[in-house]
Amino acid sequence: MLRYSPRYVTATLTLLISVIGFGQTEASLDFKKADRQIIRLRPSSFPQLPLTIRQELNRRGCTIPQLWGEKTPHNVIKGSFIEPTELDWAVLCSVNRTSIILVFPNASISQVRELAREADRDSLQSEGGTQIGYSRQILPIGPKQIRQYQTWGGEASSPLPMNHQGIEDAFVGKSSAVLYFYQGKWRVFTGAD
Secondary structure, three states, X not given: OOOOOHHHHHHXXXXXXXXXXXXXXXXXXXXXXXXXXXXXXXXXXXXXXXXXXXXXXXXXXXXEEXXXXXXXXXXXXXXXXXXXXXXXXXXXXXXXXXXXXXXXHHHOOOOOEEEEEEEHHHHEEEOOOOOEXXXXXXXXXXXXXXXXXXXXXXXXXXXXXXXXXXXXXXXXXXXXXXXXXXXOEEEEEEOOO
């Protein structure tokens, strides 16, 4: 059985709507070419990252994919993602056109967490006309905002006692998921719609 990520389904639906709405043919939107043209920055573009993390990213062959149309480097974040008293780093790492969120607990490279692997192509969307842009972004998110998203989505708030930040994994302009670490596991909650 084939399995498609939620982003792939959303991107496909967006493409179909744009084809129907604007009379474009699928051939006029070249997603393979757009995937090759995603701006991916080297770890050295993020001097705020601890040197050991930059070295680990280089060792893994990581580049950091950038949102279409954004000028300021992003998709490298810090926050208390595991424990409320520690400062962690999270990086969207792209290798061979597939991205994964790497979490460095307490800025250490010894127990890196790997989350939400996804083909970069699944985060492409039409930006109008024949323009296609990369639209995946990670952001730190606090417990209050996580619960607000759940309220907006009509979900009951999570019964988890949230005392630290989560990571919002956004398909910008479409939807997001929230990754939250609790009792040794990463939980996934609905984010923005």
